[in-house]
Amino acid sequence: MPRQLSVPPFYQPKAFSPANSIGYLLRRANKLSMARAEAAFAGNEITFTQWIVLALVSNGTAATCAELSRNIGYSSGAMTRLIDQLEARDLLVRRRDEMDRRVTRLALTAAGHVTFTDLAAKVVDRWNEVLEDFDREDITRLIATLNRLVARLEAIEEQGS
Known part of the structure; x- marks a missing residue:
């Protein structure tokens, strides 16, 4: 299904x-x-x-x-x-x-x-140096989003999908 x-x-x-x-x-x-x-x-x-x-x-x-x-x-x-x-x-x-x-x-x-x-x-x-044009909020949001993406990919891997 x-x-x-x-x-x-x-x-x-x-x-x-x-x-x-x-x-x-x-x-x-x-x-x-x-x-x-x-x-x-x-x-x-x-x-x-x-x-x-x-x-x-x-x-x-x-x-x-x-x-x-x-x-x-x-x-x-x-x-x-x-x-x-x-x-x-x-x-x-x-x-x-x-x-x-x-x-x-x-x-x-x-x-x-x-x-x-x-x-x-x-x-x-x-x-x-790379992040100098980003504000703290952008960096914090990017890190949170990447952590969420990694967690989701790990969960999918554990399920064997």
Whole structure:
């Protein structure tokens, strides 16, 4: 049985284009912002992607290799190599979960916390530059809308649709 919608669908095939496609615009914004961030990290001891891993572990968004893989879209093999690199630099450690020894949890070392914090200014500076023509209300609304979109996409994924 088709799903009943409370409002008419936003998109119609005849009017659909990259200029109004949320997927395309998100992908384009991500590509442009990643290029800026990666350039900001050039010459640093770690890459922007490695910094993202430190950020996700630091704030509790991800605590395992699998959670990191899901969050940034890396295969488990690629994520393992990235974690190996951070561990070799003494920025991250692996620890067996005390409740379930099959699970390996990740934690930042003291050096990892310092590196994450020191390099956060580069990310903040880049975003503040991009957002300088936006008012606080626009930024707050955009963040809320993107969080709502992510939550909806995650719910759909969990349903297996």
